[in-house]
Amino acid sequence: MTKVTLIGSGNVAQHLIRAFKNQAVLNSEIELIQVYTRKPESLLHLLDSGKITNDWDNLEESDVYILAVSDDAIATVSSQLPFKNRLVVHTSGGVALASLNDKNRKGIFYPLQTFSKNKLVDFTTIPICLEAQNENDYQILEQLAKSISNSVFSIDSDQRKALHVAAVFVNNFTNHLYQIGQEICLEHHVPFDILKPLILETAQKIIALSPQEAQTGPAKRNDTGTLEAHQLFLTNENQKNIYTILTQSIQSNAKKL
């Protein structure tokens, strides 16, 4: 049996708690034995109070300690752990393995997804990116990851950094384009809901087609009449600027093909 301890109570921690509880129904190989948080009350809807502690001295021995804390807190929290030579991993795409304190064995357990407090996710479809310093530790992490997800990858630190930057483009920046779409709708008294089926289909297309194959629109067609009309229609300088930069980027890509 592999024992897991979770440290943290934020979005990622809560989604991991749910995932480990779900797998426990089918699988007796992995047990979430304890969660450390400074705010035990924030987890009482998910766990029995006997499994929650806010005292480092009450931490039980475990095979893996998962730090699901904010990026800034990883170095500090890993230095506060009152033990050494155990396997301690963090869940961040953007923080180096080296940020974990040297007194313990280090690893990464990075679920690549955007988590919201009030929206459940199917953890079995979420890619989990793993890194460890030796094969034995990797196998522990792999067993753990495979108990909650069907999509587990060995990803080194350079690859993880690439994924994190790419995720900013496809998640944070994409969401910002949705926001600009909403702003344009508001300004012209059109319900933003009209665009939602298009937003969903744009994402779903990528499952079957490459982004190159899926690319459409006036920039791809080099339809200069429409491009000029859109520039004249936009009243916000920032929106105009983003329109220009992304149009040029699509056009220079089209030329490369």
Added chain:
Amino acid sequence: MTKVTLIGSGNVAQHLIRAFKNQAVLNSEIELIQVYTRKPESLLHLLDSGKITNDWDNLEESDVYILAVSDDAIATVSSQLPFKNRLVVHTSGGVALASLNDKNRKGIFYPLQTFSKNKLVDFTTIPICLEAQNENDYQILEQLAKSISNSVFSIDSDQRKALHVAAVFVNNFTNHLYQIGQEICLEHHVPFDILKPLILETAQKIIALSPQEAQTGPAKRNDTGTLEAHQLFLTNENQKNIYTILTQSIQSNAKKL
């Protein structure tokens, strides 16, 4: 009974033919009586050859003629129609009502979705944006639209232009960000598939949350350490430039809240 004639054989025309055929199973109020195309062979997998013509003189009388042709062809094709005072509509988000020839009554029948040749869509969920020059024509278009979609809107030309520009942001530009994500993955030997669940979840979030509520990431948190690390990591000047512009735009939005 309302009779419909379709002109065109491209993506939009083919998806409309499928939608009208599907509704005809349940509904005898609307009949697609004929399709005009210069390439009859391109529609034989969808329609009986007796319903397809490539000769303007063979066009039968109909209640609505839907021009599902490319933006550039709308003016020319509408001037070639061998009749007058009938209801002629186009399906484009980016072309003015006035582009239709004056000899017929004009309207818009704009399904707001991205259509691919090899990917079927559920037409009942696609918003259809309608415009007509009088109430009677509007009612004909509304009956037609409601026979194939549960999502029908009265949208004037200014609103339609806004939707078309907003659609470029949430569809064409978003797809281009997916492509940049893929380029970064390729460069660092990471499978792009790892990002696909994130892409889907980013879109699905928008159904329940506003883009403002859904916004996350280093730009939103003003995490300057991560922002600088990402800038250093990117090797492509175009990608760096897009990263900077979109980060600044998210930050200036965050300040407004």
